Amino acid sequence: MNAVIPLRTEPGCSDAPVLRERGQREVFCGLTGIVWLHRKIQDAFFLVVGSRTCAHLIQSAAGVMIFAEPRFATAILDERDLAGLADANEELDRVVQRLLQRRPDIRTLFLVGSCPSEVIKLDLSRAAERLSRQFMPQVRVLNWSGSGIETTFTQGEDACLAALVPTLAADDAPALLVAGALPDIVEDQLARLLREIGLPRVAFLPARRSDAMPAVGAGTRVLLAQPFLGDTLRALEQRGAQRIAAPFPIGVEGTTAWLAAAAAAFGIPAARVLQVSAAARQRAQQALVRQREALEGRSVFFFPDSQLELPIARFLARELGMTLTEVGTPYLHRELLAEELAWLPAGTTLSEGQDVDRQLERCRATRADLTVCGLGLANPLEAEGLSTKWAIELVFSPIHGYEQAADLAELFVRPLRRRALLAA
């Protein structure tokens, strides 16, 4: 495995101590994942079973779609449901019936649990089974939870993909499965590179359509495109698949090592990867020169938010010369992030989980040139004279792969430029 390009060449932060925080958190809930998942799976519908608050969250995060029929909605649990006076299952069946009659294009319907549905213990897995029996083969009904009780917002995607895994067809033939929702344009670029390298069969989870979901089995090697897919990986492993250890395809270095790890898993030499990726690598490196001038030597502090913190911090440190003060992440999955930890500069402060007040104290004491944080913290910190970057923008923007490396760097340059203009 990875014999050709050694991924771990230095200890970095592999054995670094991690500050574990358990306190008040400031993050969006897993429902947020619907914003990018409904764009990705084009014949799926996401029906949140929740409150008006849940409906407002999704509506404001996704924006109002004027020209297209929306592919998400909220079945609102009202006071009678919450008080147990109405049969929420009967109402849910009626809502689903009406929805599927009106929308014959839907092939997968996700019932998405929320805090209110969990509080009244509405069993959406049984509801999904019952409704699937009624509407298969036309529509498959699945469920997952986006509840904010225990999650951070990228866990919504993990829960959704994990729910899909048991429905995938079985196939033991050797194949590469890239797991993680990527914008179509990024997926197309990476798929092209993987095919040119010579990978025999390449598929992506999720696929763009329900009838094109990949198969899985003993010959499947899984390459994660996102670091927050622990449950999805476990579900794939239960189906016989094996993970390819790799850093994530963020930045030039990460993308090259990610491609090389996939190639090595199929016995393809690293020289082939370097040959196929040469033009894209050169373009990306040239594009990064300007951003490196703006970012080199500047310091950055990460609040825990998207779970993308480690790969992005590694990119900022190694390819753009930034100094990492604290890198916080909601969950630190050591196995999935082993290659990233090895690449982080030794001495970086790592924290897992959140105690927002204590973290704010450390952030104020550090006064880094740039603070990456959630929307709720950004304005108060800006008012205190700190430059901030909204972490959620890193999830909503195409950031993976060679062609996006400079765009990702630019997201960090912009707040510094804005503050410099304000100060001028």
Ligand code: SF4
């Ligand atoms: S699922 Fe929970 S945290 Fe998320 S919007 Fe609904 S009530 Fe709020």
